Amino acid sequence: MAQSIRDDDGVSNVSGNRHLQEVVEQAIGHDPTRRRLMKAGLGAASLPFLGMLSGCLGGGDDPVEQMLGFQGIPAATGDSVLVPAGYVATAFLPWGEPINASAPAWKPDASNTAAEQELQVGDNHDGIEFFGFNAAGNGFGNRSDEGLLVFNHEYINPEYFYAPGSDSENWLLPFTLEKARKGQAGHGVTIAHIRRRADGMWEHVKTSPYNRRIHGNTPVSIQGPAAGHPLMRTAADPAGTMVLGTLNNCGSGRTPWGTYLTCEENFNGYFGWNGDRTPTALERRYGITKDGFGYLWHTVDPRFDVNANPNEPNRFGWVVEIDPFDPNARPVKRTALGRFKHENAAVSIGPDGRVVVYMGCDERNEYIYKFVSSGKFDAANPTSAANRRLLEQGTLYVARFDAGPVAGDRMGTGVWIPLLPSTVGVDGKPLRENPNFAAPTDAEVLALIMIKTRQAADAVGATMMDRPEWITVNPKNPGNVYVTLTNNNRRGTTPASSNNPDGSSSAGSARPPVDEANPRTNNLWGHIVRWTEAGNDPAATTFTWDIFVLAGQPSITGERAPSSNINANNLFNSPDGLMFDGFGRLWIQTDGSFSNTGDYAGMGNNQMLAADPVTKEIRRFLVGPSGCEVTGVTWTPDRKTMFVNIQHPGELGSHPNRPKNPDGSTWSDNQIARDPTRFSQWPTQGVRPRSATVVIRRVDGGVIGG
Known part of the structure; x- marks a missing residue:
């Protein structure tokens, strides 16, 4: 996912473990047929495995519903949301929207206080889930006309989030504890009671007791194996069982017992230190640095100064479970699911009832994990107290991807290593x-x-991946799992290492570059890998895998060639968000370069596409506004309403249309902060850009995508 102030572009993994790219090379290098297959771009006709999938992915509730029943749209570079003909898209619940009837209104000059922001929708919407009410309208159920929309907030864009201060050279200065508190309030999770009106539009029920904000200073329980450990204790929490807040919430997940899972990703960027410090091995491995991402919280709030509170970073980087139907329920950090830069949490149920949660660690050269519960899900009593404790105990695994040989199209095998x-x-x-x-x-x-x-x-030899992002499970075959590997410009440069007695790593020789048979020397565009668990059991300990799609430019041949199902009509880069709908469509969202030039020519703004898992056909469904990331998607149970999040519209980065000064230099963030409508005014003309949810429906009232 995107990150404010500076990109989270570092590499913390110097373990020397194998990278997936080496495994791909091994898998195809010894087999001329597979080598030709990769050069040709993994054409669908060459994959016998798809014939097996076809029996699992057809069907649906509507016998006339098509897998891709819409006309793909062209790429675009404007400042609006585009969807296919016959669809309408409406912005909903933007940053700053009052959470209830008594909450203060959002101020277009960004002058709201921290206390006011705690009562408003947070910034940079990301993972999102719709929880329908039951028939009585007082709990978790399957209604499509009314329910709770729960979505999290990854970070803030300070250039838009704060009204400029008195320092003409830096709009953030003077930086105060009040500003830090406001930034913390812009993070976390929003729970909003919504309902569909007779005209098909949706409204926020502001008088509902379910409306709630969880933010960077909300009390959160710590539960599981790490709770109470000395590394989890602070002066403010000597027991190590309660922390304030959840931060940098990226993707999400939902459980079959009606709770929301929010995932802490780049938490390291909020911490820093005043004065001198030599970072520990643990801090280095998690990317804790002196200045963090430049948020400045550590300069005014001792909780984020690692010199003052060295254990506080250990209390972040977890999956947090929230009961949206109980406004008084305290969120819980589930430490049995491990601590890393969580992207999302994809939940599946095995044949024997054990709960499986798939997770990726979103940083270059990091790993893919899954948690398997000790207890079993009671489907007859889905919201039972026993089900709600299933994430307390279990086994955490990490994936090792191995080369073949494997019968058919599979590129290799894999092992889940228990930790x-x-x-x-x-x-x-x-x-x-x-x-x-x-x-x-x-x-x-x-x-x-x-x-x-x-x-x-x-330590156990897991396989390094190209930024593991969202993971999703095929609803027609729970043993079939997909992951986006968004990109990696650090392949071949990560040093090997050896473990020192203190547990730190010391750099060794550089990792060799991949050779010409490797499909990607420098993974600019990203790809999607899928695996099938042994016996189609999510709790299995072995699997087989292949590459579903390589993104990129179809005009490029040789080792950088994309898959044959990529053409001029569906170009994209940096797949990120990934989700199956109930019919079995695979929805792909992007968070990459929107320069529309060079290697990214013809790709336009970030977008969302739909893929047929059987034929591998991909069509563009949505294009976002300028500077945005498209992330997070959910549906009502009848699939007639889709909710998609548009994050950080107007985030400039290296965009070629960034405003220019008379001397030809590009505008600084300081200048953007003082003229916040200069680049984007989405979703409201004349107003600074605001992250928001987009509600998508068909004009004829049909299901989305079919």
Whole structure:
């Protein structure tokens, strides 16, 4: 996902583990047929495995519904949301919208206070889920006309979020505790009661008791193996069981018992330190630096100064479970799911009832994980207390992708490695003997594994990936799972390492570049990998895998060639958000370059596409406004309303249309902050850009996509 102030462009993994690209090279390098297949772009006709899938992906509730029943739209570079003919898209619940009838109105000059922002919708909407009411309208159910829309807020864009201060050179200065508190209030989660009107439009029920904001200073419980560990304790919380807030919430997930999962991603960027400090190995592995992402919170709020509170960063980087139907329920950080830069949480139920949660760590050269519960889901009593405790205990696994040979189209096999005290790492020793995890008892070792999940995955030889982002499970076949690998410009440059006695890593020789048979030397455009669990059981410990699509430019041949299902009509880069609808369509959202030039020519603004998992056909469904990311998607149960989030419209970055000064230089963020409508005015003309949810429906009232 995108990140404010500066891109989270670092690499924290110096473990020396294999990268997926090396596995791809091994898988295809020894087989001339597979080598030709990759050069040709993984054409659908060449993949026998798709014949097996066709029996799982057809059908649906409507016998006339088509997999891709809309005309794809062209790329665009304007400042609006575009959808196919026969559809309408309406902005809804933008940043600053009062959360209830008594909350203060949003001020177009961005002068709202921190206390006011706590009662308003947060900024930079991301993961989103619709929870329909039951028939009585007082709890979790399957209604499509009324329910709770729950969405999280990844970060803020300070150039739009704050009214300029008195310093002419830097709009953020003077930076105060009040500004930090307002920024913290712009994060977290929004729960909004909504209902569909007779005309098909949706409204926010502002008098509802369900409306709620959870933000950076909301009390949140800490539960699971890491709760109470010394590394989780602070002076403000000596028990290590309660933290203030949830930050940098990226993708999301939903459970079958009616709760919302929000995922803490680039939490490291909010921390820094005043004075001198030598970062610890743990801080280095999680990217904690002196100045963070430049938010300046640590300069005015001691909670974010690592010198003052060295354990506070350990209390972030978790999956947080929220009960949207209980306004008094405290959110819970589920430490059994591990600590890393969580993108989303895709929930599946195995044949034996165990709950599986798939998760990616969104940084270059990081890993893919899954959690398998110890207990089993009781489908007869979905909202039972027992079900609501299923994420408390289980086993966390990390993926190792291996090369073939595999029968048919599969490029390789894979293993889910359990992260347990007894797990044997690449050095042939159990984790409990590793300096990072040595502790008197297995319970203490397990707590350390959860807090230092990245180091545990390093130690057992997990496969490095190209920024694992959203993961989604095929509803027609729960053993079939897809992940977006958004891009990676650091392949071939990450140093190898050796483990020092203190658990730190020391750089070794540079990793060699991939050779000409590798499909991507520099993964500018990203791709999507899918795997099938053994026996189609989400809880299985082995799998087979292949590449579903390589994004890119069809005019480019050789090792950089995209898949054959990419053409001039559906160009895209940097797949990020990923979700199946109930019919089995795969929806792909992008968060990449919107320069529309060079390697990205013809791709336009960030967008959302739909794919047929059987034929691999891909069509563009939506184009977002200038400077945005398209992220997060959910539906009403009848699939006649789609909710999509538009994040950070007007974020300039390196956009070629960034305003220019008379001397030819591009505008600074300081200038944008003082003229906030200069680049984007979405969704309201004449007003600074605001992240918002887009409500999409068909004019004829039909299902979305069909």
